Structures are given as C-alpha cells and as structure tokens.
Amino acid sequence: MAKQSDTLQDLLSGSKRDNLATIIDRLAGDKDNLKVNLKNVKFTLRGEKFDINGVVEFKVFHKIPNAHAVAKEVVEKYG
Amino acid sequence: MGEASGIPNFEGGEVLVSTGDVQVMKVNLSRTHIDVDVEDKAFIKRLIALRNQPKPQTCDADSEATSNPPQLGGALSTARKVADALCSRGITITVSYRGSRIATIGADANPTLLHHITKTRGIAINSIITAAKLVI
Numbered sequence A: 001m002a003k004q005s006d007t008l009q010d011l012l013s014g015s016k017r018d019n020l021a022t023i024i025d026r027l028a029g030d031k032d033n034l035k036v037n038l039k040n041v042k043f044t045l046r047g048e049k050f051d052i053n054g055v056v057e058f059k060v061f062h063k064i065p066n067a068h069a070v071a072k073e074v075v076e077k078y079g
Numbered sequence B: 001m002g003e004a005s006g007i008p009n010f011e012g013g014e015v016l017v018s019t020g021d022v023q024v025m026k027v028n029l030s031r032t033h034i035d036v037d038v039e040d041k042a043f044i045k046r047l048i049a050l051r052n053q054p055k056p057q058t059c060d061a062d063s064e065a066t067s068n069p070p071q072l073g074g075a076l077s078t079a080r081k082v083a084d085a086l087c088s089r090g091i092t093i094t095v096s097y098r099g100s101r102i103a104t105i106g107a108d109a110n111p112t113l114l115h116h117i118t119k120t121r122g123i124a125i126n127s128i129i130t131a132a133k134l135v136i
Helices: A002-014 A017-027 A067-078 B041-052 B072-089 B128-135
Strands: A031-045 A048-061 B009-019 B022-030 B033-038 B092-097 B100-106 B123-125
Touching: B022 B041, B041 B128, B072 B100, B072 B123, B092 B128, B100 B128
Parallel strands: B033 B092
Antiparallel strands: A031 A048, A031 B009, B009 B022, B022 B033, B092 B100, B100 B123
C-alpha cells in the first residue's frame, strides 16, 4: 500500500494539469453539482421579513470515495 | 405561530433545483401551500440511498446508538408530528411527480383509509401508482 501511495504521489507530482484535476475530481467520489435557484422567495422569520433572489451552487456527495480503487486504476493506466 | 417555533411563514416564491442542465425539482411557495414537483427521480433515489448509507465509523462511544438505520415507526411518528403542525397552521404541502400529485400533507389532506394507519388526518396518498413510478 505504501509503495502504491508513493507511486501515486510520484504520478501526481509529474502529471499534467488536466490529469491532476481529473484525478482529484475522481478522488472526491460520486457527486451532484446542485444548483438552487431562488426566485422572489418571500418569508417572515422571527419578525424579520426576507425577500430572496439568487442562485446557490453546491455539491452533494453520494458515495464515499474509493481512493484505493482510483489509485490502482491510475497506476495501471499511467504507471 | 410559525415564527415563534422558528418555522418561516412563506408569502410566495419559486425554488428551482437542478443538477447540471437537468431540472430535478420545482417548489412553488405561497402563504398556505408548498407544492413540490419532482422532475428527475434518479436524483431523489440517489438522495434516499445517501440517507440509508451507513455513517463512517468513529471512535465515539455513542456511535453505535447513532448509527442505527431509520425505522418506519420513527419516520411515521415524525410525519404525523409534521402533518399535525401543518394542519394547526393551515398549511398544505403537496408532492407531485411530473405534475401528477402523489401525496398531500397538512390542512388540505383528505385521507380515505390512511388515517387509520397514520392516526392523523393530515396525510393523504393521492396516487399510489405515481408514487410507485417515483420509487421504482
């Protein structure tokens, strides 16, 4: 495992920028890029009136990343 | 009344939820109604799977107690409390799948037989077929 981690580290340090970004993205696991668009949402909370317009973007992670599987695949592909 | 308990009183608006270019959910808000229309069931199924996923193990002594899976009795009890709270405030939440109403919770719910099981008149299933379409 230690040897494999070293190989991955070597690979990451020598990777091109695109490859590195892809690998980091994959290490993050399965996710949805969620976008919530609020249009004229008006509500009262604790005596205060709110009127919200805008878009909120965030990521919802559905699966715990399997770093070992990704590392193995990357090493097999590039190593 | 809702303000006192920390629940906002909605006056109007619309919330669109999307993943990438796919719209997954649309929520219409008004004073007395919150209409939730699900467009993409795949996302909802992924969320349900996420909720059922076991939590990461910790060294905390209470981890065994907190890692228990959600039980039907607990979910029903929570749903009953929510329904009763909505009824007392005159608010109705409707859940639809692609325009077909699945369930109504709150003041406008008119259950035919379900209230014998749920012990509240605040939860009604409008279409079991549409509900099945959403789940399958």
